[in-house]
Amino acid sequence: MTAEPEIGFEDFFEGQHIPFGSVTVDRDELLDFARRYDPQSFHVDEDAAARSIFGGIIASGWHTGAMMMRLLCDGLFLRAASMGSPGLDQLRWIRPVRPGDTLTLTGKVLSAKASRSKPDRGSVDISYKVHNQHGELAMTFQAVTMFGRRNPGETTDG
Amino acid sequence: MTAEPEIGFEDFFEGQHIPFGSVTVDRDELLDFARRYDPQSFHVDEDAAARSIFGGIIASGWHTGAMMMRLLCDGLFLRAASMGSPGLDQLRWIRPVRPGDTLTLTGKVLSAKASRSKPDRGSVDISYKVHNQHGELAMTFQAVTMFGRRNPGETTDG
Numbered sequence: 315m316t317a318e319p320e321i322g323f324e325d326f327f328e329g330q331h332i333p334f335g336s337v338t339v340d341r342d343e344l345l346d347f348a349r350r351y352d353p354q355s356f357h358v359d360e361d362a363a364a365r366s367i368f369g370g371i372i373a374s375g376w377h378t379g380a381m382m383m384r385l386l387c388d389g390l391f392l393r394a395a396s397m398g399s400p401g402l403d404q405l406r407w408i409r410p411v412r413p414g415d416t417l418t419l420t421g422k423v424l425s426a427k428a429s430r431s432k433p434d435r436g437s438v439d440i441s442y443k444v445h446n447q448h449g450e451l452a453m454t455f456q457a458v459t460m461f462g463r464r465n466p467g468e469t470t471d472g
Numbered sequence: 473m474t475a476e477p478e479i480g481f482e483d484f485f486e487g488q489h490i491p492f493g494s495v496t497v498d499r500d501e502l503l504d505f506a507r508r509y510d511p512q513s514f515h516v517d518e519d520a521a522a523r524s525i526f527g528g529i530i531a532s533g534w535h536t537g538a539m540m541m542r543l544l545c546d547g548l549f550l551r552a553a554s555m556g557s558p559g560l561d562q563l564r565w566i567r568p569v570r571p572g573d574t575l576t577l578t579g580k581v582l583s584a585k586a587s588r589s590k591p592d593r594g595s596v597d598i599s600y601k602v603h604n605q606h607g608e609l610a611m612t613f614q615a616v617t618m619f620g621r622r623n624p625g626e627t628t629d630g
Contacts, residue, residue: 351538353545354554367555375557376541380509380534387511396512397525399533399565406559 321394323436323461326426332440334389334419337381339373341413347377372410378417378453379405382444385419395462397435402457409452416447424456434466479552481594481619484584490598492547492577495539497531499571505535530568536575536611537563540602543577553620555593560615567610574605582614592624 348357352374355362363371373381411417421440428436437458444453506515510532513520521529531539569575579598586594595616602611 347538350542352541354549354556356556374538374541375559376534376538380505380532380538383510383532383534384508391512398512398514401533401562401564403561403563404559405561405563407557 319393319395319462321390321461322464323395323426323428323438324464325394326423326436326438326461328423328425330423332390332421332423334382334385334421336416336418337385338416339381339411339413341371344371344373344377344413347380348374352376368410370412372412375405375407375453378407378411378444379455381417382419382442382453389419391459397460397462399457399459400437402455405453405455407453409446409450411446411452415452417452418445419443420445428463429460433463435460435462437461477551477553477620479548479619480622481553481584481586481596482622483552484581484594484596484619486581486583488581490548490579490581492540492543492579494574494576495543496574497539497569497571499529502529502531502535502571505538506532510534526568528570530570533563533565533611536565536569536602537613539575540577540600540611547577549617555618555620557615557617558595560613563611563613565611567604567608569604569610573610575610576603577601578603586621587618591621593618593620595619 345358348354356366356368356372357363357374360371363369419442421442424439424441426436426438437460439456439458441456442454443451446452503516506512514524514526514530515521515532518529521527577600579600582597582599584594584596595618597614597616599614600612601609604610
């Protein structure tokens with residue numbers, strides 16, 4: 315909180331389109347994550363995965379989410395007055411994510427509402443889409459993030 | 473798929489209560505995860521976190537989710553014919569998760585439905601609650617998981 319964040323609540327508006335860049339899924343990292351947090355056979359065992367409905371190793375859905383969180387950080391949150399998130403909704407793992415896939419994250423602001431009870435912040439509701447290198451939708455989710463306001467004294471009722 | 477899984481779709485029923493055990497949050501692991509996937513200051517910087525609204529380092533919400541996924545694996549999924557999840561809903565990060573916290577996961581089955589189009593599986597919708605060592609609710613979410621059926625020939629219409 316010492317340095318003034320570049321981006322505040324006031325910079326978001328309904329309908330805003332936000333590109334967050336891309337990440338390529340590293341095979342070793344995929345396996346490391348899965349061995350630690352989600353050691354189901356189709357995430358960690360090549361042979362079992364090949365015989366499964368997925369036809370090969372796929373990323374844990376939590377890993378895909380974590381990789382998207384990193385894109386959010388690098389693309390926006392680290393330059394913003396982010397105050398965390400109360401949660402997310404409608405997360406869908408639509409297509410398997412495989413080693414070597416390149417995932418691109420985009421967001422569309424559904425709403426940006428100044429808090430009535432806490433005048434130093436506002437909530438921004440964003441719908442996210444994750445596409446793979448083939449242009450296919452791999453994952454979607456919707457999340458609210460709290461951002462600090464540049465002018466905390468203002469209220470929405472004024 | 474070589475060894476017969478211990479638990480199949482038929483073992484789930486509406487209202488079923490499932491305990492998944494506990495995990496204590498390791499400080500180094502919390503920091504490692506956050507540095508890699510969610511390097512917001514309140515997850516990785518002790519001083520900044522102390523000055524933030526959280527009053528100290530807290531776990532990335534994705535890390536808390538990943539830790540719960542591991543409890544799901546150890547407590548059930550690794551012994552079951554799990555076929556992955558189409559997604560989750562209503563994930564809420566209700567209270568901050570801090571180093572040293574012990575998190576306990578419980579689930580309640582909302583519904584268990586055999587697939588009409590794919591007779592080898594069924595979907596189980598489970599509401600999950602995560603409590604900390606003070607008995608406080610730290611996180612909740614709801615997720616559908618697909619499980620293989622022991623008797624794939626049967627249909628729900630019969």
